[in-house]
Amino acid sequence: MQNNLWNILKKELREMFRDKKSLSMMLVIPIFIPLIVLGMSALFEVQANKDIEEYNKIGFAYELSQEERDIAKELNIEVITGSDEELKTKYGNGEIDLYITKDSNKYIINGNDSDVTTYAKNLMETYFNLYKKYLQGQYLQENNINPSEVFNIITIGENILEEDNMFVSYIRNYAFVFIIMAITVSATYPATDTTAGERERGTLETLLTFPIKNKDIIVGKFLGVSIASIITGIVSLILAIISVAIAQNAFSIYEGLNIMFSPISIILSLIIIIAYSFFISGLCIAIASTSKTFKEAQSALTPLTFISLFPGMIAFMIGITGTPLLSIIPFINYTVVFTDVSAGNVDWLNILLMLVSTIIYIFIVLAYIVKQYKSEKILFSKE
Numbered sequence: 001m002q003n004n005l006w007n008i009l010k011k012e013l014r015e016m017f018r019d020k021k022s023l024s025m026m027l028v029i030p031i032f033i034p035l036i037v038l039g040m041s042a043l044f045e046v047q048a049n050k051d052i053e054e055y056n057k058i059g060f061a062y063e064l065s066q067e068e069r070d071i072a073k074e075l076n077i078e079v080i081t082g083s084d085e086e087l088k089t090k091y092g093n094g095e096i097d098l099y100i101t102k103d104s105n106k107y108i109i110n111g112n113d114s115d116v117t118t119y120a121k122n123l124m125e126t127y128f129n130l131y132k133k134y135l136q137g138q139y140l141q142e143n144n145i146n147p148s149e150v151f152n153i154i155t156i157g158e159n160i161l162e163e164d165n166m167f168v169s170y171i172r173n174y175a176f177v178f179i180i181m182a183i184t185v186s187a188t189y190p191a192t193d194t195t196a197g198e199r200e201r202g203t204l205e206t207l208l209t210f211p212i213k214n215k216d217i218i219v220g221k222f223l224g225v226s227i228a229s230i231i232t233g234i235v236s237l238i239l240a241i242i243s244v245a246i247a248q249n250a251f252s253i254y255e256g257l258n259i260m261f262s263p264i265s266i267i268l269s270l271i272i273i274i275a276y277s278f279f280i281s282g283l284c285i286a287i288a289s290t291s292k293t294f295k296e297a298q299s300a301l302t303p304l305t306f307i308s309l310f311p312g313m314i315a316f317m318i319g320i321t322g323t324p325l326l327s328i329i330p331f332i333n334y335t336v337v338f339t340d341v342s343a344g345n346v347d348w349l350n351i352l353l354m355l356v357s358t359i360i361y362i363f364i365v366l367a368y369i370v371k372q373y374k375s376e377k378i379l380f381s382k383e
Contacts, residue, residue, distance in 0.1 A: 008220025016190050016228055025186045026228050030236035033182065034243035037175050041247040041254075044170070049252065052076050055119040059087035059099030071130050075123065100124065168259045171247065172342045173316040177309060177335060179236040179273065184280050184308040186232035187225055188301040191284030194221045196297035218369050222282055229277035237269060261342065268341045268351065275358045276334045280308065282365035289372045307331060315339070327353035330361060 016022045059080045064072070072079050080087070080096055087099035091111065097120035098111035109124055111117035137147040241261055248254050261269065284301055291297035312335030320326070322336040327350040337354050340347060 006220075008217055009223050012190075012194060012221055012224030013227065015193075016224060019190075019193070022190050022193070022228065025189045026232045027235060029182045029185055030179075030232060030239050033175060033178055033236050033239045034246075036178050037171060037240060037243040037247055038250070040171055040174055041251045045251045045253050050119055052123070055097045055116045056123060057096045058120065058124060059090060059096040061087055061099060062102045067134055068131060071127055071134070075127055075130075077123065077127060098124070168254065169316070169339075169343065171244065171259060172261070173335075173339055174313075175240040175244065176269070176338045176342070177312045177316070179233060179240060180276060180312060180334060181305060181309045182236045183229050183233045183273065183277055184284075184305050187229045187277070187281045187284045188288075188298070188304065190225045190228050191281060192288045192291075192294055192297040192301060194225065195285055195288040196291040197294045200293050215370055218285075218366060218373060222285055222366060222369075225281040225285060226278050229281050230274055233273035233277050234270070237266070237273060241266070262344070264346065265341050265344075268346065269338060271351075272334050272338055272341075272354070275355055278362055279330065279358050279365075280304070282362050282369070286365045286369050286372075289369055311335070321345070322347055322350040324350060324353055327351075328357035330357075333357065 053076075056076055057078045057080060058072075059082060061082065061084045063081070064079065069079065080090070080099075082090070084101055087096065087101075088110070090096045091099055098109060098117050101108045101110060107128060109121055111121065133151070137151070140147045140150055244259055244261065248259050284304065287300050287304070288297040291300055308331055311332040315332050315335050316339050320332075320336055320339075322333075322340045322345075326336050327333045333354045337347075337350055340350065
């Protein structure tokens with residue numbers, strides 16, 4: 001039995017490493033990981049260091065007081081005055097970044113939901129906070145109340161532990177999500193070729209005539225695809241670590257921060273990658289084994305790429321952390337466990353649940369595949 005299994009595995013690996021497309025899936029796709037890490041870092045850098053002159057042209061549909069003009073000058077706001085209609089036209093033409101209208105003591109910030117307007121809106125919120133504080137102080141002085149006694153009625157100190165900022169968590173989590181996607185893409189081609197591809201070429205029928213148990217054939221193919229997926233995951237992880245190290249030194253947004261993966265997070269990431277590789281390889285073989293042609297199998301497996309990408313991406317974008325329940329839900333469990341691990345929150349129960357549930361899913365999937373291979377109708381029907 002062991003010899004048969006070993007022979008099947010050697011056959012699968014030999015064919016896989018001779019196939020240029022399989023090799024490209026394993027080794028070329030991970031190259032996109034550094035491009036994503038460095039590209040996202042460059043995007044964050046542009047957003048964080050946006051020049052104020054790109055969003056400081058503000059229209060005012062009323063006459064500003066001297067104090068307002070002083071605050072605007074202090075914040076480097078370029079004041080442009082005019083009527084409501086004039087400013088609306090200028091905003092539509094891109095001459096100003098947003099405009100302010102006034103109704104009694106109510107000020108309205110007018111614009112749309114663009115990136116530039118968002119920066120300009122934040123600038124104006126700072127402006128109005130300063131102006132409000134000035135008016136409050138003036139009111140208190142007119143009523144013979146010392147403004148400092150009111151504004152400083154409480155004092156605030158800080159004892160904040162250094163944690164990762166938004167850019168750091170985003171860049172590491174994005175890297176991992178695309179590692180998961182790379183593993184998925186890498187698994188789809190060999191899984192398709194070793195099932196539907198062999199069936200289409202007629203070699204699968206020949207293989208089944210050998211005195212080898214179906215279970216040995218399935219496990220051999222499963223291990224072959226899993227090894228290819230694990231290689232992709234390891235190469236992707238190495239490239240992610242290298243690209244994060246480059247980003248740390250290349251972009252000012254990471255200055256003073258440690259965005260590198262810790263040793264424990266690297267080890268646990270490797271465990272997660274191996275677990276996911278086994279899971280997705282079994283799932284790809286299960287889906288591809290029901291297909292009659294290579295093209296049909298590829299079409300059936302295409303949605304898996306998106307399924308592997310979006311649950312994890314949504315999870316970390318909305319800040320979902322690991323729980324025992326989430327740790328057993330396929331696809332999302334790998335991402336939430338990694339998110340916690342990369343943030344330094346190692347929950348061994350969640351990790352154990354992720355591993356145990358993965359093993360259970362793999363056994364279920366393999367049992368399903370063995371059942372498919374025992375069905376002559378499914379294996380040999382050509383229509």
